[in-house]
Amino acid sequence: MIQLTPAEESYLKAIYHISDGGKRSVSTNDISFQMKTKPASVSDMLRRLGEKEVIEYRKYYGVNITEEGKKLALQTIRKHRLWEVFLVEKLRFSWDEVHEVADELEHIKSKLLIQRLDEYLGFPKFDPHGDPIPDEYGDVRSRPRLTLSELDINATGQLVAVKDSSAAFLRYLDKVGAYIGARIKVLDKVEFDGSVEILVDNKKTIFMSKDVAGNVLVMV
Known part of the structure; x- marks a missing residue:
């Protein structure tokens, strides 16, 4: 099973979002802007992610996320959004306070903890900002908006x-x-x-x- 560091998970999640779920390739500059870091640092991270086969990167052609990369990104997104629900509903955070805290909590590895969290919250389908929460299999419930x-x-x-x-x-x-x-x-x-x-x-x-x-x- 592929193991990613917290930094690698953050980059992969960003690539997933920028690429609209893998529908298009993204540039190093796009990722640099999103992650608020230098292009040189992005290039080093892309090399690492490429070695783990969660992205495909060709110079001058951009970055594409692989199917395995999508699965891992969706699991990180799932954890992030479940934690946002928990923070708002159970700890009385306001919806503008939860993003950075959830960014830290999303890297917890325990699958059992996330399953119990989902159950404890009543299996929510959307986070406090209205974004859909992927289920444990990576399926996302969408609605016309x-x-x-x-x-x-x-x-x-x-x-x-x-x-x-x-x-x-x-x-x-x-x-x-x-x-x-x-x-x-x-x-x-x-x-x-x-x-x-x-x-x-x-x-x-x-x-x-x-x-x-x-x-x-x-x-x-």
């Missing part, structure tokens, strides 16, 4: 996820009163700048910029 900016006037739906899970963005949503699970209705869209006016839970009116609306995902 649109960005808020794609909805027409008078369209209704439920806010189910965010594309931007940065702490600053999540704190902004908290401030304006938008949250996962909220029922929304589009009241108006401004042609000039793409901003939208929405009604939340039939109670509160919120104005969102084009950038914000493009990072909020809705199920209609």
